[in-house]
Amino acid sequence: MTQPSIAGIGAHVDREVTLRGWVYNSRGSRQVRFLILRDGTGMIQCVGGLADLGEERFAALAALTQESSVSVSGRVRTEARAPGGYELILSDFALLGASEDYPITPKEHGIEFLLPRRHLWLRSRKQHAVLTVRATVIAAIHEFLQREGFLHVDAPIFTPSAVEGTTTLFEVEYFGDKAYLSQSGQLYNEAAAAAFGKVYCFGPSFRAEKSKTRRHLTEFWQVEPEMAFADLEDTIVLAENLLEFVAARVLERHRGLLAGVLERDVAKLEAVTAPFPRVHYDEAVARLREAGRDFAWGGDLGAEDEAVLSEQFDRPLHLHHFPVEAKAFYMAPDPQDPRCSLSVDVLAPEGRGEIVGGGQRTDDLAFLEAQLEKHGLPREPYEWYLDLRRYGTFPHSGFGLGIERTVAWLTGRRHIRECIPFPRLMRSISP
RNA sequence: UCCUCGGUAGCUCAAUUGGCAGAGCAAGCGGCUGUUAACCGCUGGGUUGCAGGUUCAAGUCCUGCCCGGGGAGCCA
Numbered sequence: 001m002t003q004p005s006i007a008g009i010g011a012h013v014d015r016e017v018t019l020r021g022w023v024y025n026s027r028g029s030r031q032v033r034f035l036i037l038r039d040g041t042g043m044i045q046c047v048g049g050l051a052d053l054g055e056e057r058f059a060a061l062a063a064l065t066q067e068s069s070v071s072v073s074g075r076v077r078t079e080a081r082a083p084g085g086y087e088l089i090l091s092d093f094a095l096l097g098a099s100e101d102y103p104i105t106p107k108e109h110g111i112e113f114l115l116p117r118r119h120l121w122l123r124s125r126k127q128h129a130v131l132t133v134r135a136t137v138i139a140a141i142h143e144f145l146q147r148e149g150f151l152h153v154d155a156p157i158f159t160p161s162a163v164e165g166t167t168t169l170f171e172v173e174y175f176g177d178k179a180y181l182s183q184s185g186q187l188y189n190e191a192a193a194a195a196f197g198k199v200y201c202f203g204p205s206f207r208a209e210k211s212k213t214r215r216h217l218t219e220f221w222q223v224e225p226e227m228a229f230a231d232l233e234d235t236i237v238l239a240e241n242l243l244e245f246v247a248a249r250v251l252e253r254h255r256g257l258l259a260g261v262l263e264r265d266v267a268k269l270e271a272v273t274a275p276f277p278r279v280h281y282d283e284a285v286a287r288l289r290e291a292g293r294d295f296a297w298g299g300d301l302g303a304e305d306e307a308v309l310s311e312q313f314d315r316p317l318h319l320h321h322f323p324v325e326a327k328a329f330y331m332a333p334d335p336q337d338p339r340c341s342l343s344v345d346v347l348a349p350e351g352r353g354e355i356v357g358g359g360q361r362t363d364d365l366a367f368l369e370a371q372l373e374k375h376g377l378p379r380e381p382y383e384w385y386l387d388l389r390r391y392g393t394f395p396h397s398g399f400g401l402g403i404e405r406t407v408a409w410l411t412g413r414r415h416i417r418e419c420i421p422f423p424r425l426m427r428s429i430s431p
Numbered sequence: 432u433c434c435u436c437g438g439u440a441g442c443u444c445a446a447u448u449g450g451c452a453g454a455g456c457a458a459g460c461g462g463c464u465g466u467u468a469a470c471c472g473c474u475g476g477g478u479u480g481c482a483g484g485u486u487c488a489a490g491u492c493c494u495g496c497c498c499g500g501g502g503a504g505c506c507a
Contacts, residue, residue, distance in 0.1 A: 031464035047465080081465065101441080105457050106468045108443055112499055168505075184507090209505055210432075222507055302503080357507065402507030416507090427499075 007041035009076055009086050018073045019044070019088065020096070022123070023064050025106055033061050035090075036083070037072060038123070045082040046072050048090040061090070066106075067099040067123070111415075118422055119431045129261040130418055133254055134407045138202075140249040141223050141401070144242055145200050150225055153192040155185025155201040160381060170208045170218075181206035184400060187330075187385050189226035190361060193396050194388055200225040200398075212426050214415035215303070215353055217404060219424035226398030232342040232360045235397040236318050239346055239356050240274040242401070243316055247272035250410050264412040268349065271314045278318045281340060284309060300326045307351035316355070320344040329371040332362040332395075344399070348409040355406050358399020365389035 003018050004011070021039030028034050028048075035046040050058045064070065072093040079087040104120055114121045121127055142152070158172070158179045169180040185201035192199040202223045209216065225242075227234060247269050251258070258264040279287070288295040291308050295301075300322070301309070310317060321340040324333055331341040343359030362368050368389055372382055407419035417423035422431065 025468075027466055027469050029463045029466080029470090032466080034466050034469085036467090045467085049464080051464095079465095081467080083467065101458075103441075105442065107456055108468095110443075110500085112438090113442070205507075207506070211503090211505065212500085213502065216506075220507060300505090304503095354507065400507060405507055 005041040006037070006039045006044045009042070009044055009088075012076045013078055013086070014076065016073065016075050016091070017088070018071060020071045021069070023066055023068045023070060023099075025066065026062075026064055028062065033058070035061070035064065035072075037070070037088075042084065043125075044084060045079075045087040046074065046090050046093075047087055048093070053090065057092075060095075061093065064095065065099050065102065067102040067120075069096040069099075070094065071096055111417075115417070115423075115425075115428055116430065122421065125261050127418060129254075129257045130407065130411050130413060131421060132257065133250055133262075133411050134403070134419060136250055136253050137246055137403065137407055137410065140246045141202070141242065143249075144245045145223070145225055148198070148238070148241075150198040150200045151192075151196045153189075153196060153199045153201060154203055155182065155188035155192075155224075157182050157203065168207050168209050170206050183207060184222075185224050186226075186398075186400065189224055189398060190385070190388055190396060193226040193228045193398070194392070194394065197229075198225070198227050210426055213303075214417070215405065216425075217416060217420065217423055218426060219420075220405075220416075221403040221420070222400045223403065224398060224400045226396060228394050228396045230360075230397045231395060232320065232344060232397060235358050235360065235399055236278070236320065236344055237274075239344070239358070239399055239401070240276045240316070240318070243276075243346070243356075243406075244272055244274045246406070247410065258411065262411050262413075264410075268314075269410065271349075272316065276316050276318055276346070277313050278320060279309065281319065281321045281323065284319055287312065298323050298325060303353060306347050306353050310347045310349055310351055310353075313349060316346050316348055318344050318346055320359075327359070329375045329377065330361050330368065332360040332364075333367070342397070346399075348405070350409070352409045353405065354402075355409060356399050356401050358397065360395065360397035363389060363393040363395050365393065 003020065006019065006021070019037060019039060021037045024036040024038045024043055026033065026035045031050045033048045035048065036043055037046050048058060048061045053061060070093055072088065072090060074088040074090040076086055076088055078085060103117055104124065122131065158174065159182050160179060169183060172179050172181065183205055185203065189199060189201055200223055204219050204221050206219055208218065225238060251266060251269050255266060259266050284301070285295055285297050287309060288305055293305060293308060295305060320343065321334060322343045323339055324331065324341045327341045327343045331343050334340045334342055341359060345354050346356035347353060348355045365386060368386060372379060404416040404419040408416045411419070413419055417425060
């Protein structure tokens with residue numbers, strides 16, 4: 001007798017197996033009962049007949065409640081009527097842990113009800129599917145970047161003093177001093193790039209913004225690659241190749257989950273092939289005005305502007321050369337047009353907004369010093385960062401890719417809070 | 432911080448002009464030999480977010496407060 005996983009049950013047809021898992025659903029009549037068992041890898045229908053089990057065991061089977069943990073034994077057979085194509089004819093079963101009044105019934109629930117029960121909600125089919133895709137997205141990112149010669153060098157989570165103003169930073173007490181949770185590994189990545197060439201960090205970022213939209217979390221994950229001796233063009237190519245690879249890998253591994261459980265239009269993902277269309281900021285302004293939007297040159301795009309623009313294309317698009325004022329102090333200005341920075345955002349299709357932000361960093365010490373001054377930033381905490389321009393400055397560029405926003409786009413989730421196991425929101429930190 | 436929508440049974444929601452607070456699901460009991468969020472019958476289940484006000488009468492109208500959803504700003 002073997003104990004395979006439900007995902008691999010097809011290799012055990014006509015054999016006797018024992019499975020352990022949880023009761024997802026149970027239904028039946030006086031003579032026969034159908035129990036849907038899930039074990040984390042999949043689900044299988046287990047069939048128990050009164051004639052096979054006897055009165056007492058059959059009654060016990062009927063008494064099993066939703067999400068009780070059980071051990072079941074029986075013969076596996078192919079069955080077209082069963083969900084998944086296989087079923088298990090029960091010969092015996094045992095209750096391991098009872099579950100009384102499981103709160104999340106197989107019906108509709110609102111977010112206000114589900115979020116405080118996230119620890120249980122994870123067991124649901126859609127949540128299980130989304131987080132499975134997330135794991136594949138993360139693995140694909142590591143695989144792609146390492147294959148491209150990037151070294152994984154992580155940035156710290158605790159950071160000293162205020163870097164870009166304290167309003168959006170979480171402050172923590174650090175042995176009598178103040179420290180802040182990292183908003184980005186960007187600056188540290190630049191130091192790492194000077195040491196290792198091509199690097200990336202992967203970890204959580206924290207924003208204390210009081211934003212409560214479906215695109216925001218207070219704790220989110222991002223991957224940030226940074227390349228030495230690379231320009232804006234290199235960054236654009238890296239970003240589109242990475243996204244193409246990730247989309248293809250997710251389709252390869254989870255086509256069934258996407259089309260079935262998540263009801264995602266997979267044709268939209270098949271269209272994600274490089275190169276992506278490129279739109280210069282000037283052109284974006286023209287396109288927005290053409291679409292009837294009142295947009296002034298110089299500012300960042302609003303969520304609605306991004307949606308209007310991305311709806312004009314069938315795949316992600318590069319929006320590049322933002323005005324210097326609209327971007328961070330370390331962005332390099334375009335030598336051909338100093339009003340614009342060598343920056344790029346990638347907007348996901350279907351109006352899902354920004355998933356990538358990046359570009360070429362300035363390698364000019366004097367310009368960087370002037371920028372710090374202009375942005376009213378303190379000099380002292382940036383001395384180490386200025387050192388990178390003092391000791392062998394080098395052109396370099398990179399970007400940050402938001403994991404939850406990417407997963408939301410790929411899986412077709414409306415809200416990114418479903419795209420992280422335990423979302424941290426302005427009004428929700430439990431469980 | 433601002434704008435906007437909402438809070439009624441365990442869950443999802445209804446309740447006409449201010450006039451007996453309801454349905455489906457869940458739960459409990461019963462029925463059914465292949466179910467697909469199974470189905471059929473019966474039963475139990477309410478401080479209508481909180482406080483006050485108007486009225487013969489308030490889920491409904493008025494005032495204040497609390498909590499939440501969505502959006503803006505900001506960003507990944």
